[in-house]
Amino acid sequence: MLEEVFRDEWGRVLASLVGYLGDFDRAEDAAQEAFAVAAQNWPASGVPANPGAWLVTTARHRAIDRIRREHTLAEKIHLLPAPDAVMDEFDDTVIKDERLELIFTCCHPALPLEGQVALTLRALGGLETAEIARAFLVSEETMKRRLTRAKNKIRSTGIPFAVPGAQLLPERIDAVLAVIYLICNEGYRDRVGLGAEAVRLGRVLVALMPDEPEAHGLLALMMIHDARRRARFSGEDLVLLGDQDRSLWDTRRIGEGRVVLDRALALGGRGAYVVQALIASMQTRERIDWPRVAALYRRLVELTGSPVVELNHAVAVCQAGDPAAALRIVDGLDLDGYLYFHSTRGELLRRLGRDADARDAYRRALELATSTPERRFLTRRIEEF
Known part of the structure; x- marks a missing residue:
């Protein structure tokens, strides 16, 4: 239960802290401290009605305390509210959901693609460095360096924590979708955890951009592919579409994917992800219309x-x-x-x-x-x- 809450809330908490502190590493340290406090306290006291607000508030207090202890950064205290001014009540309406800003920061074109992918999984998905390293078949030290380089690039070049302006938004949305799609493809090959993580990130993106048809198209595509995951392998053997045991398909997930696809089409979606989702949906029909x-x-x-x-x-x-x-x-x-x-x-x-x-x-x-x-x-x- 706690692990599920932590995974669900990590991206939202971290996004709030990055926007508040303006620093990835400080935000991550504060978030980890808050989650550690929760892991210690919640088993006895119970999970709060609004765990995200509880975690953000706790993390902000911890961050302010830490900055005050670091004398070389004392002048930064003036940029932060005093602890008494931070939310006394865990009111969800007070906490702005800044995950969209975080997604665009992680997927900024100034970062190398491998850094974008790693940072997205770490910041939005809450995956540990070791988990990301295992998924991409590199050492933990290599993945740690990728994450560090990406964070340093954000800091040194002043990459903004913001949704891009209207003139840049279309191409930047394409970059975000491409990163999530890449994560999905890695999971589709045989790395189950990444496939599920891509779907989760797709759900976050759709929730944050409900009128973007290609986001819906990508989510539909990933859900339909993920629904066939169990049938794609028999032991260590790859099973092609025509030979798959359809009883192993998750029909409920396929149905959900089709509903998302319908939404994409209703929004006027005719782009690449929507077309791919249409193909994936047709390939799950009992009789496939190959022409x-x-x-x-x-x-x-x-x-x-x-x-x-x-x-x-x-x-x-x-x-x-x-x-x-x-x-x-x-x-x-x-x-x-x-x-x-x-x-x-x-x-x-x-x-x-x-x-x-x-x-x-x-x-x-x-x-x-x-x-x-x-x-x-x-x-x-x-x-x-």
Whole structure:
């Protein structure tokens, strides 16, 4: 119960403190102290009616006390209210929700992408440095350095803790969505914790930007993908969509995702995330309309210009009944270093009866595979010839 409250409240508490103190490290230290006090007191006294307000108030008191003890920073005290002026009652209406400002700070284009991702997971998701490091298969020390560099960059360049102005907002929203989407993709590969965290961050973003259709589209996409997570693996074996046990799908989550998608469409959403969510939704239908899916992928190619999307378009064309046309699409792509280019090409060649060429394509894919499920799947494909 306490762990759930902490995870739910961390981003909101930290955002309030960053806005209040103007310093990431001080805000994090104060938040951690407040959560430690809560962990000590709440089991006996019970969780307050408004845990977020309790945590923010406690953290602010702790931060003020710490600054007062640090004589070299004494002049900063004049910028802060006295402790008596801080909320005496835990009134939620008094605490401004500044998570949106925090999201835009974490995803500022001046930060390297790896720093944006790490800082978003740490600041908004409340993940420990060790958890983020494990998810991205790097050492804890490496991840700690990434976080430190990102925070130092924010401090040294004066990156504002603010929602960008109207002229910058569209491109900055795209950056925020891209970071959350990247987290989702990492979770979709096989890192379950990150997939769930991406959905949680998507819910926060939709709550903070209720009229942004692409935020709804991204959340719908992530929810529908996450609903199929249990069926994507059998032990250490990767299971393709057509072979998945649909009884393992979370139908309630799929339904929720479709409701979010309907909201995105009602808001006029026609962008890349909304189109991807439409595709994902159609792929969970009992009978998949592959020509329609192929048409949606064609639209997605127009929106993104991505060769990887074109590769997925080719798969849909094949599923719609034309593997020869699909192979022509694939052979026009420059994706030699991409695992799924070769595995897709292998499947198309196999369906066209070109077994020797298919085996070579699968072998090239196996050379590029890094995860155990991918390697096992490709090995089985090669052994089938």
